[in-house]
Amino acid sequence: MVYGFVKQSAGHISVNSEVGKGTTFNIYLPRVYEAPLARMIGTTAVERGSETILLVENDKSLRTLNREMLEEMGYHVLEAANASDALELSSKYSDHIHLLFSDIVMPGMSGQELAELLLTARPTMKVLLTSGYPQNASVEIASNFELGFLQKPFTREIVSKKIRELLSRSDRSL
Secondary structure, eight states, X not given: OHHHHHHHTTOEEEEEEETTTEEEEEEEOOOXXXXXXXXXXXXXXXXXXXXXXXXXXXXXXXXXXXXXXXXXXXXEEEEESSHHHHHXXXXXXXXXXXXXXXXXXXXXXXXXXXXXXXXXXXXXXXXXXXXXSOHHXXXXXXXXXXXXXXXXXXXXXXXXXXXXXXXXXXXXXX
C-alpha cells in the first residue's frame, strides 16, 4: 500500500538495508503548494445511511478503522477478515446485505472473486472494491465488471459519496 500511495503521489521510495544495522526506508514526495487536505475535507458533508454493509479487509487495523467510519455514518457493519469468513458470514446472515465493501487483493481469494460468489446468492447486493496498489491495475480489475472502486487512501467524504451512489443504483452490480 505504501508503494502504491507513493507512486500515485508522483513520489519515490528507496530502501537501504545493512546486516546488523537495520533497514531504512526513504520516502520522497513532491512539494505541494495547495491548501491542506483537512481544510478541503471540512467543506464536504458526509452522506449517511442505515443499510447493512459486509466489510472484508485482511489488515486488522484498516478493517477496524473502516468499520468505525461506516458505523459513524449510520451503517450496520458485518466484519470479515478474509473471503472465507465473508462467505460463511453471508451464508449465516438471514437479513439483506446491501453492499460488499472489500479489498481487491487478499490472500486466498480476491475481492472480485468473492463478489462473484456472493452475488450468486445475493444478486441485488452492490459491490465496492478498494485497493492500495497502483490505480491503473486496480481500476482494470474493477472495470471488467460494473463494480464500484476506490483507490486507497481515501477520505470519509469520498467513501460516503461512493456508497450512496452505489446504493441508489437500481441495477445489479455484477
